[in-house]
Each structure stands twice: as C-alpha cells, then as structure tokens.
Amino acid sequence: MPREGILVDRPYERLTREQVELIHQVSMQILTDPGLISFNREAVDILHGHGAAVESIAGDHQSWQVKIPEQLVLKALDNAPRTVKLGARNPDNTLIMHGDEPRVYFITGSETNIWLDVHFPTYVNKADPTREIRIPEFKPRRGTVDDLCQSAHICEHLEMVDGYIRTVNIQDRDITGDNKDVNKFFASLNNNTKHFMSGLTSLKQLDNVVRMAELIVGGKKALEENPIISFITCLVKSPLQFVDDTTATFIEVCRRGLPVAVSSSPQAGTTAPIKEAGIMAQINAEVLAGITLGQLVKPGTPVLYGSVPVRARMDTLGDSYGSVETSQYNIDCVQMARFYGIPNYSTSGVCDSKIPGQQSSIERLFSDIVVAMSGPQYLHCAFGLLDCNSVFCLLQAVLDDAHFKMIKFFLRQPRIDQPEMEAALKQMRAVVTTPQKLYISYIRPVLRSGEISGIYPFEGSGETDDVFEIAYEQMKDLLARPVEHIDRKITARIFEEIPGLLPRLNVYERGS
Amino acid sequence: MSKDIIAIIRENVIQGRKTQDDIGIDDSLAGTPGVVELTQQALERNISPQGIITEGLTAGMQVVGEKFSTKEYFIPDMLASAEAVGAAMDILKPVLESANVETKGKFAIATVKGDIHDIGKNIVAILLKGAGYEVHDLGTDVPTEQVVEFVREEKPGYLGLSALLTTTMIEMGVVIKALEENKLRSSVKVLVGGAAVSEEFAQEIGADAYCIDAFAAIKVLEGY
Numbered sequence: 001m002p003r004e005g006i007l008v009d010r011p012y013e014r015l016t017r018e019q020v021e022l023i024h025q026v027s028m029q030i031l032t033d034p035g036l037i038s039f040n041r042e043a044v045d046i047l048h049g050h051g052a053a054v055e056s057i058a059g060d061h062q063s064w065q066v067k068i069p070e071q072l073v074l075k076a077l078d079n080a081p082r083t084v085k086l087g088a089r090n091p092d093n094t095l096i097m098h099g100d101e102p103r104v105y106f107i108t109g110s111e112t113n114i115w116l117d118v119h120f121p122t123y124v125n126k127a128d129p130t131r132e133i134r135i136p137e138f139k140p141r142r143g144t145v146d147d148l149c150q151s152a153h154i155c156e157h158l159e160m161v162d163g164y165i166r167t168v169n170i171q172d173r174d175i176t177g178d179n180k181d182v183n184k185f186f187a188s189l190n191n192n193t194k195h196f197m198s199g200l201t202s203l204k205q206l207d208n209v210v211r212m213a214e215l216i217v218g219g220k221k222a223l224e225e226n227p228i229i230s231f232i233t234c235l236v237k238s239p240l241q242f243v244d245d246t247t248a249t250f251i252e253v254c255r256r257g258l259p260v261a262v263s264s265s266p267q268a269g270t271t272a273p274i275k276e277a278g279i280m281a282q283i284n285a286e287v288l289a290g291i292t293l294g295q296l297v298k299p300g301t302p303v304l305y306g307s308v309p310v311r312a313r314m315d316t317l318g319d320s321y322g323s324v325e326t327s328q329y330n331i332d333c334v335q336m337a338r339f340y341g342i343p344n345y346s347t348s349g350v351c352d353s354k355i356p357g358q359q360s361s362i363e364r365l366f367s368d369i370v371v372a373m374s375g376p377q378y379l380h381c382a383f384g385l386l387d388c389n390s391v392f393c394l395l396q397a398v399l400d401d402a403h404f405k406m407i408k409f410f411l412r413q414p415r416i417d418q419p420e421m422e423a424a425l426k427q428m429r430a431v432v433t434t435p436q437k438l439y440i441s442y443i444r445p446v447l448r449s450g451e452i453s454g455i456y457p458f459e460g461s462g463e464t465d466d467v468f469e470i471a472y473e474q475m476k477d478l479l480a481r482p483v484e485h486i487d488r489k490i491t492a493r494i495f496e497e498i499p500g501l502l503p504r505l506n507v508y509e510r511g512s
Numbered sequence: 513m514s515k516d517i518i519a520i521i522r523e524n525v526i527q528g529r530k531t532q533d534d535i536g537i538d539d540s541l542a543g544t545p546g547v548v549e550l551t552q553q554a555l556e557r558n559i560s561p562q563g564i565i566t567e568g569l570t571a572g573m574q575v576v577g578e579k580f581s582t583k584e585y586f587i588p589d590m591l592a593s594a595e596a597v598g599a600a601m602d603i604l605k606p607v608l609e610s611a612n613v614e615t616k617g618k619f620a621i622a623t624v625k626g627d628i629h630d631i632g633k634n635i636v637a638i639l640l641k642g643a644g645y646e647v648h649d650l651g652t653d654v655p656t657e658q659v660v661e662f663v664r665e666e667k668p669g670y671l672g673l674s675a676l677l678t679t680t681m682i683e684m685g686v687v688i689k690a691l692e693e694n695k696l697r698s699s700v701k702v703l704v705g706g707a708a709v710s711e712e713f714a715q716e717i718g719a720d721a722y723c724i725d726a727f728a729a730i731k732v733l734e735g736y
Contacts, residue, residue: 435649436634441595443588444528445535 002094003105003162009413011102011375013335014328020339023277023332027285028070035067036240036289040247046296047072066242073288076295082341084259084302086163086378087226089216090193090484094226095163095378097304097343102334102375104411106404108155108397109165109380110232111199115143116355116386116393120469136468138355140391143168145175145187145502147392150479152191154394155383157478160404163195164188165232165380167392172502179500181205185212185229186494186505190486197230197261197380203249208498210256215494216486223258230259232306232345235293236286238266242293250290254297261345261378262290263306267319268329270312276325280332283309287333291342304345304378307333313352319388321381322352322363330367331374338375346371349382349400350389356396356468360386365403372407395468398475402457409453517559518568521550521600525572526579528592530599537589547596551603561604562613565644569597573642591635594642601641615646617733620662620700621672622650624683629676632706632726636672639726645670645733656683656690663696670733673719675706684709685717692718701736703729 015023037057038044044064048054053067086095095105117139125131147168155161166188175183180201188196189212200206213229214220233250237243253260264286266272272279287305294301309329313320320326330346337344348371351363368382381389382404384397427442446452457474460466486494488508495501504510527536529546536542545553547569554564576593579585601615608615619640623633630652641647650662663671675681684704691697704714705723714722723729 436630436638438631438634440588440591440635444537444592447586447588448537 001092002096003092005095005103005105005162005377006372006408006411007413008102008104008373008375008411011334011338012331012370012373014331014374015335020335023280023284023336024339026277026281027288028073030240030281030285031068031073031289032070033067034240035065036236036242036286038064038066038242038247039244040242040251042251043242043247043293046251046293050296068289068292072296073292076292077288077340077342079295079299080291080340080342081300081302084304084343084377085227086195086197086230086259087217087223087228088163088193088195089189089228089486091226093162093194095195097377099341099343099377100338101377102338103377104372104375104379105162105377106160106372106382106408107163107165107197107378107380108151108161108167108383109197110385110389111166111169112385112390112392113143113169113171114140114387114391115147115168116140116391116396118356118393118395118468118472120472133464134469136356136395136472138393142171143392144172145170145183145505148184148187149191149505151384151392151394151397152188153483154397154475154478156192156194156483157481158383158397158401160401160408161194161383163197163378164192165197167384167397174502177202178204179502182208182212182498182500183502183505185209186498186501189213189216189228190491190505190507191483193484195230196228197232199232199234200249203245203252205500206249206252206256208500210258212494212498215490215497227259227302230261230302232261232263233290234263234265235290236262236264238264238271238286239282240286240289242289247293250294251297254294254301257298257301259302259304260294261304261306262287262294263308263345264290265308265310268309268311268325269314270317272309274312276328276332279309279329280336283307283329283333284336303342305333305337305340305342306345307337308347308381309333310347320352321347321350321367321388322359324366327367327370330371330376334371334374334376343377345378345380346374346376347381348372348379350385352388354387354391356386356393356399360396361399361403364400368400368403369407369410372411394475395471398471398478399458399467402471406453517550517554517557518563520545521547521554521564521568522572522575524550525569525593525596526575528576528589528596530592530596534592534596537585547600548603551600555603555607561607561611564600564604569600570644573597587635591638591642594639596642597644598638598641598647601644601646605646616644617646617670618648618666618668619645619670619672619733620648620650620659620666620668621674622654622659623652623674623676624680624687625653625655626683627675627677627680628652629706630674632676633672633674636674636705636723636726636729639730640672640733643730643733656687659687660690660694660696663691663700664694668700670703670736671700672703672705672723672729674704676708678708681706681708681713684719688718703732705729 120134235247235250268279311325348367349364353360458467458470529536531546704719
C-alpha cells in the first residue's frame with residue numbers, strides 16, 4: 001500500500017480558467033519568441049531534430065537560440081505520464097502521484113550548505129540569581145556526511161515526512177567532486193526507507209548511483225518497477241536558458257527512464273519580471289521546455305512539473321522565500337501543472353528567518369498552509385530549512401513535523417452526512433435530559449480514533465516558553481530509535497562494486 | 513472470589529465503564545458487567561463495602577490518576593471513571609450509612625448568583641463524587657440565601673463556589689460575608705474557582721482556598 005498523503009478535496013485556486021489559458025498561450029509565444037538560449041549542444045540537436053528552429057548566437061559558437069514550436073510542446077505533454085510512481089526501500093513508503101488528483105505528499109529538501117547546531121546554555125537573572133533560564137543558541141557550521149546520515153535517520157521517524165530529499169551538502173575533507181554523489185546517495189538510502197530524490201554533482205556518477213539503487217532493490221527491472229531514487233535537475237536557468245551540465249544530466253536521466261523533476265527557479269524582480277503575470281508565463285515556459293526535451297529524449301519519461309519560483313528581497317535582491325508573493329507563485333504553478341495533468345513538485349515552508357523562532361514559524365506556516373491547500377503532489381522544501389534555503393536545522397524539522405500534522409488534519413474532508421447528523425441528534429436528545437447537560441461522555445469513542453486533532457506536542461507547563469527544549473528532547477529520542485539499514489550482504493556488494501564510498505559509512509564494518 | 517470481583521471492579525474503573533453498555537477505553541471488556549452491575553453483585557455476595565471502595569474503586573481511580581498525569585488519559589477518561597465510581601458510591605451509600613461508616617464528607621457546590629456557566633462546576637462535581645465525596649450540586653445562578661440555607665440545614669463540611677465572569681465573581685464574597693453574618697462561616701471550608709478567579713482574589717474575599725481546576729480541589733480537600 002502506498003503512503004496516503006492527504007487528498008485535498010476542494011483545492012484552493014487563485015487563477016480563473018481564462019488566466020490559466022492566457023499563461024499557457026503566452027508561454028507558447030515565449031518558447032517561439034524569444035525562445036530559449038541553450039548552452040548544451042545535445043539539447044539543441046534533439047530539439048532541432050524534431051522541428052525546433054535553431055540558430056547559433058553570433059560570435060559565440062557555444063550557445064544557440066532555440067525556438068520550440070507549440071505542436072512539439074503539446075505532443076510532449078501528451079507523452080508525459082499523468083501518473084508518476086516514486087518507489088521506496090520500504091514499499092509501504094511508495095508515493096503514487098496522479099496529475100489530476102490533488103493528493104499532497106510532504107517532502108524534505110533542498111540541499112543546504114550550512115548545518116545549524118543547537119544547545120541550551122543557562123542564564124542567571126541578575127536581579128534574582130536564584131532564577132535561571134535556558135535559552136537556545138544556534139551555531140552554524142558546514143554540513144558533513146554524518147549530518148546527512150542524522151538528517152535521513154530522523155526523517156525516517158518523522159511521521160509527516162513522506163519522502164526524503166537530501167537536506168545538507170556534504171563538505172567533509174575526504175569528499176570530492178567525484179565521490180560526493182555516491183556518498184550522499186548511500187548515506188541517505190542507508191538511513192531512510194522512504195523515497196529518495198537528489199540532484200547530481202557529477203554526471204560521471206549517474207551510473208554508479210543507479211547501480212547502487214539496482215543492488216538495493218534487486219536489479220534493473222526491479223528498479224524500473226520500484227524506482228527508489230529520482231532526480232532533480234535545474235536544467236533551465238532563468239531567464240530561459242538551458243544550462244550545459246544540468247541539461248546533460250537531465251538527458252541522461254531521461255534515457256534511463258528514471259523519474260525526474262524538471263525544476264525552474266526564477267526570481268521575480270531579477271531573473272523574471274517582478275509582476276505575477278510575467279513570472280508565471282516565464283516559469284511555465286521554462287518548465288514546459290524541459291518537459292518537452294525530456295519527452296523527446298525518451299517518450300514516457302516520468303517527469304514532475306517542478307516549480308521553485310521566488311520573489312526577490314528588496315533590501316538584498318536575494319531570494320525571499322518568506323514573501324507572500326512566493327506562495328502565490330507556487331499556488332499558481334500547482335494550478336498550471338494540474339491544467340496539464342502532470343504531477344507537481346512544489347515549494348513551501350522555506351523562510352527568510354535565519355534561526356527557528358517566531359519569524360520562522362510565521363513565514364513557514366503561512367506558506368505551508370496556503371500552498372498545501374492548493375493540492376501539489378510533491379511538496380518539497382518544508383522540513384528544517386531556514387535562511388532562504390541555505391541552512392538546515394534538525395530541531396526545526398522536528399517542529400515542522402508537528403506543523404504538518406496540524407495542516408494534514410486541517411485538510412481532511414468534512415464529515416457531514418446523514419448518519420453523522422442522526423448520531424448528533426441522538427446525542428442532543430439524550431444530553432438535554434441529563435442534569436449536567438454535557439456531551440463529554442461522547443468524546444471517548446472518538447478520542448483515540450484519530451478524529452480529534454492532538455494538543456501541540458511541544459507545549460510547556462509553565463509561563464516560560466519550553467517549545468524548543470521539548471522538541472529537542474523529542475529530536476534526541478528519534479535519533480536514538482534505530483533505522484532499518486540496507487542489509488549486510490547488499491551493503492557488502494555496494495562497497496565492492498561502487499567506487500568512492502567512505503568506509504565509515506559501512507555500519508557493519510564499524511560495528512555500530 | 514471476593515478478590516476477583518473487586519479486581520474486576522478496579523479494572524472497570526480504570527476503563528471508565530459505568531455500566532455494561534459502556535465500551536471503555538478499548539473493547540476488551542465490551543458486553544461484560546460494568547462498575548454499577550459489579551458493585552451490586554459484590555453486595556449480594558456480602559463483600560464488605562469498605563473493601564469495594566478501597567481495593568476496587570479508590571485503587572482504580574489511583575491508576576486513572578497516574579495515567580492522567582502521564583498523559584495517557586485525558587479529562588473525558590477521568591470523568592468516565594469518576595462517573596462510574598460516583599454511581600457505585602450511590603449504590604453503597606445506604607449500606608455505609610446503616611453500618612455507620614463515614615464518607616469523605618459532604619461537599620456543596622454552586623455557580624453563584626447572576627452566572628449560568630457550569631461546565632467547570634459540573635466537572636468538579638463529577639470528579640469529587642468519584643473521589644468519594646458526597647456531592648450536592650445546587651446548580652447555577654444560585655441566590656446567596658439558598659446557599660446559606662443549605663449550609664445551615666445540611667451542614668456540609670465543604671462549599672465550592674464557581675464563577676466564570678469578573679462581574680459575577682464578586683458574589684462569592686457576598687456569600688462568604690452572608691455565612692459570617694449567619695455565624696456559619698466556621699462550620700464550612702469555602703473553596704472558590706472559575707476562569708476569572710485568582711489566588712489573590714480568593715484571599716481578598718476570605719475564601720479558604722483557590723482551586724485552579726478539579727484536581728486542585730481534590731488536593732486541597734485531601735489536605736484538610
């Protein structure tokens with residue numbers, strides 16, 4: 001049985017049908033004029049071979065103007081699967097996404113450079129030295145492969161995490177451009193049995209990570225049936241450019257028929273128009289260009305309509321994931337993906353705040369709620385991310401799990417029907433005859449059925465705010481719970497066949 | 513045999529099953545007699561009421577209290593168990609009286625004049641009854657004279673006054689003053705509670721105790 005996620009019965013939509021069609025039409029115009037600039041020769045050849053007009057950019061033989069005709073895009077959209085299956089080491093964690101079904105899965109991500117540690121120093125009140133208080137302090141540092149293991153481990157146990165995108169860039173001294181991919185894939189897969197999605201640092205490692213996945217599931221065919229890994233490729237750089245290396249990776253992933261998110265991340269104000277109409281038409285054109293290329297490489301390649309639109313901060317011109325417009329763009333993209341019937345990879349929960357706290361909670365909850373309400377299938381970026389996608393904090397991930405529990409509960413369909421009403425009427429008629437006139441005795445039959453939302457799990461008992469300390473204790477408890485590692489025999493084969501794996505990642509050799 | 517039925521009573525208290533129609537915390541006892549039926553059966557077998565109370569009802573409530581404090585149980589569970597115990601106490605009351613066995617005491621409770629809110633008061637009443645007190649619920653919007661009259665006639669050892677509103681909580685002071693004027697104040701411990709009430713207010717009006725909730729009330733009473 002696949003994971004259930006949460007089916008949004010009546011998804012929130014901002015755009016009228018006319019606005020959706022207008023965005024589509026203008027995207028089609030963009031793809032023919034101005035078209036895209038491609039820095040990847042193979043993409044140019046593929047598109048040209050199917051009728052796209054191609055022109056070398058004057059004075060520069062390394063880039064080409066590619067004009068993709070509407071018919072090519074429409075045919076690609078016809079070929080793209082409406083249902084995408086993302087497998088998992090534990091088959092119960094499989095995700096099934098239908099493009100026309102607003103069933104939301106909550107996923108981690110993206111890759112951050114900074115890992116945020118937390119500790120709780122004690123402060124003494126100057127006026128009353130008998131009074132002490134513990135306040136969390138956060139210390140940023142560069143992420144390591146051990147951190148990635150911890151992150152994957154805890155996300156295995158976080159109930160609301162439906163799938164895992166590696167959350168931290170591994171920057172150990174013994175990690176190189178050549179061994180980064182195999183180690184991040186192994187660290188994640190070995191500590192988490194949910195679906196794993198990642199980008200690739202080096203195309204040369206694609207076959208190694210695919211082989212690793214094949215060894216885990218039992219071969220090439222088994223991986224086709226249970227694709228426990230998938231890829232994210234930002235092949236389009238805004239505005240409207242096919243990047244050389246990521247496009248090459250994308251083409252190779254498509255050739256292998258593995259699921260892939262075609263992701264574009266324009267920033268309104270700098271790499272996309274500042275106003276909603278412009279960024280929407282552009283991001284839609286960029287994603288459609290990627291989907292078109294992928295379907296030309298291998299028709300039927302499972303693709304996700306990937307959207308990571310963001311508005312620029314006016315004080316720094318950096319990304320502002322916490323801005324309200326960022327959520328609006330994402331909701332619009334969900335609607336566009338549904339218009340095409342292709343599952344959507346969407347973004348919420350990333351905040352501008354640098355540390356967990358009030359700003360972080362407000363920014364992430366706002367976007368988590370509204371974007372989830374729109375019914376994206378693969379909602380990423382939510383767990384633990386801070387500071388505009390550059391910092392990951394385990395404590396924040398634990399806090400987010402509670403937020404998503406509330407959101408998931410909120411999104412449940414209302415149960416208002418004849419049997420419910422008859423039961424309610426029966427209760428009322430009985431209660432009004434009792435001396436105390438309370439319905440409390442009727443609570444118990446539903447108390448443990450999951451029909452009543454829980455108390456906030458990090459609520460303190462006194463007048464101090466204990467949220468972080470309680471969540472920290474839960475974080476430690478979750479880390480102490482074991483995870484189901486890849487078994488000894490397969491681990492041995494992986495270490496034999498896949499070059500570059502760090503010996504310390506082999507849990508059987510280090511005796512833990 | 514008597515130990516068996518007392519153990520079953522205790523288990524049913526823990527499950528919060530007043531009668532055989534109640535499901536309980538899970539369905540492991542569904543369809544079997546509840547606390548009411550079991551208490552009657554125990555009396556028919558001449559099992560001592562003290563044994564039923566001590567080893568069955570009170571011991572069961574103790575477990576319920578522990579489960580509540582560890583957050584395994586919630587207030588509705590606690591109330592269900594207390595109601596079951598309260599119903600058993602109603603059955604045992606005539607037997608205890610004829611045997612001259614003293615109960616934990618008589619507790620009168622009322623929402624003061626002008627205030628019709630009673631959720632908190634009712635929860636306190638159920639839990640105190642479950643804890644073994646003889647509870648007399650005077651209702652809501654109770655005139656001061658009626659409270660004074662009850663204290664004079666029924667001589668409860670304890671009086672609980674409840675008010676939700678800042679506009680009505682002053683009536684608690686009026687009741688205490690009336691008890692003093694009628695020379696009844698020393699005969700009864702007055703406990704006050706409700707959303708608007710505070711420790712400071714309780715002291716200001718001369719109450720014996722402020723109880724933030726029903727559990728605090730039980731704790732206060734156990735201290736007397």
